[in-house]
Amino acid sequence: MKIIIYNDELRSGMQMYLALSNHHEVTVAQDVEDLLQLLDQAAADMTIMDLATSVQGERISDSMDIARQIQNQHPNIKVIGIYDQGDSRVAEIARSRGIDELITRPIKNRELLGLIEKQ
Numbered sequence: 379m380k381i382i383i384y385n386d387e388l389r390s391g392m393q394m395y396l397a398l399s400n401h402h403e404v405t406v407a408q409d410v411e412d413l414l415q416l417l418d419q420a421a422a423d424m425t426i427m428d429l430a431t432s433v434q435g436e437r438i439s440d441s442m443d444i445a446r447q448i449q450n451q452h453p454n455i456k457v458i459g460i461y462d463q464g465d466s467r468v469a470e471i472a473r474s475r476g477i478d479e480l481i482t483r484p485i486k487n488r489e490l491l492g493l494i495e496k497q
Contacts, residue, residue, distance in 0.1 A: 379403070379494070380420055384413040384427040384444075385460065390485055394426060397487040398494065410444055417452055424494070429459040429468050429477070442475055449476060458493060460485065 381398060384407040385391040391406055398404045405420065407413035417425065425448060429441050445457050456478045461468045463482040472480055479493050 379424065380422040381405070381494070382407055382413065382416050382420060382422045382425045384410070384425065386428055387483075390428075390460065390483060393485060393487070394490060397490055401491075402494065410440075413444070414447070414451075417448060417455060422452075422455055424456040424458065426458045426460065426490075429461045429472055429480075442471060445472070445477055446475060 379402045381402050381404045383391055383394050383398075383404060385394065395404055395406055405416055405422075407416055413425070413427070416422070427441060427445060429445070441459075445459065448455060448457055458479045458481060459472045459477040460481050460483055461472065463484075469480055481489060481493060
């Protein structure tokens with residue numbers, strides 16, 4: 379399975395990379411442009427991205443827009459969103475926007491691997 383990770387938090391990104399790289403082909407995107415380019419080129423199966431955002435009225439921040447763009451341009455790629463455990467509004471919005479799976483931060487390797495394996 380080919381997985382592309384996009385996460386601004388270095389520690390979480392490294393943890394996910396180390397947990398997944400022994401079993402899957404994993405690439406880490408440096409920024410949004412890199413993420414979209416990798417998805418266009420890599421025939422990825424999945425992307426894991428940070429949904430840590432601020433909700434301003436009804437306006438959802440950029441990460442939800444990016445997730446939607448991925449779903450529109452690459453409907454076969456599963457999107458797993460990462461969010462802060464106490465931020466139920468982000469989880470609610472993500473589910474309504476069609477994010478395939480959600481995982482809370484701090485990330486637990488077993489939970490992450492379990493999500494990947496069921497895909």
